[in-house]
Amino acid sequence: MKRLTRLTPVAATLMLSMGTLSAAHADESTGKLTYSGFIDMSYLSIDTDGVGSTHDSGIDQVEIDFAYDFGNKLKAFVDVEYQNSEVDVEQAFITYAVSDQFTVKAGRFLSYSGWETEEPTGLFQYSGTGYAKYFYGYYQQGVSGLYNGNGYAFAVSVVNDLAGPESTDSETPGVETMIAIMPTDSITIKGFYSFDKLAGTDEDTKMINLWASYAQGPLTLAAEYNSSEYTSLAAADASGYLVMANYAFDTFGLTVRYHDYEVEDAMGTTWEDMSAITISPSYAVNDNLLMVFEYRKDSDDVSGMDSDSIAVEALVTF
Structure with a gap:
């Protein structure tokens, strides 16, 4: 499951920390219409113990994001994506600024939750952890309110389904809440509590996501903790965490990340227990082209099969 770069205060924290990339995702304007986007392509090689190697390359994703300012505090956003030989509308929503x-906002939008973003433009490395489906919200249809104060923020979203972008059934809506504290320009702390009814059951889905980041000059540090119940029929309880560090050397950057998560069924049997360490250098060729390189070692404590992967990514933003 992929996650999309947020059009919220989270985006400022998650953007790549290299100064040369600050203009790489800037909008082009035509009157009140603005657009931005990216082209993402990569080569990925995975070697799994006892299984062998796989090699994949090509276009991962192409996206164009449109925004239109009607004036009078009303804006509309539409994100169009090409992926897996299909064209989809990822997001389509309107926002109204009740006050400063x-x-x-209302429509189809992405959950605020989670440290790692959906799109590659918001990641510090090539790959996501892979645990987002257990702990983060997804694309949602509903209504959301966001209040930004001086050093703090609150948000509440009421949606048809926490992870159902095509769901139109609003009989048992899901709710996502956020509390954010920004005591300084360098420190951000966010907490999310989300709950919903698991489809076809009497069980309640509950997700807790907590993350904190420190960004000062070329250094970015982040840590995240997650806990959930009944995010699927198979997953009764899950927990996970990550720690990450990124340092930018002018046009070069280096990211090191470690993550770990465990998933149990209703009988208490562990059926997924994964951890990985990721090392990802990157190089900004110019303001629009970023090259990302990654080595990742995954450990699967359930199957006992570990894997090593190498990736090379070319990310063009406009």
């Missing part, structure tokens, strides 16, 4: 601090 309070904004309401």
Whole structure:
């Protein structure tokens, strides 16, 4: 499951920390219409113990994001994506600025939750952890309110389904809440509590996501903790965490990340227990082209089969 770069205060924290990339995702304007986007392509090689190697390359994703400012505090956003030989509308929503601090949006939008973003433009390395489906919300249809104060923020979203972008059934809506504290320009702390009814059961889905980051100059540090219950029929309880560090050397960057998560069924049997260490250098060729290189070692404590992967990514933003 992929996650999309947020059009919220989270985006400022998650953007790549290299100064040369600060203009790489800038909008082009035509009157009140603005657009931005990216082309993402990669080569990936995975060697799994006892299984062998796989090699994949090609276009991972192409996206164009449109925004239109109607004036009078009303804006519309539409994100169009090409992936897996299909074209989809990822997001389509409107926002209304009730005041300078309070904004309401409605339509199809991405969950605020999670340290790691959906799109490659918001990641510090090539790969995501892979645990987002257990701990993060997804694309959602509903209404959300965001209040930005001086050093703090609150958000509440009421949606048809926490992870159902095509769901239209609003009989048992899901709710996502966020509390954010920004005591300084360098420190951000965010907490999310989300709950919903697991489809076809009497069980309640509950997700807790907590993350904190420190960004000062060329250095970015982050840590995240997650806990969930009944995010699927197979997953009764899950927990996971990550720690990450990124340092930018002018046009070069280096990211080191470690993550770990465990998933149990209703009988208490562990059926997924994964951890990985990721080392990812990157190089900004120019303001629009970023090359990302990654070595990742995954450990699977359930199957006992570990894997090593190498990736090379070319990310063009406009």
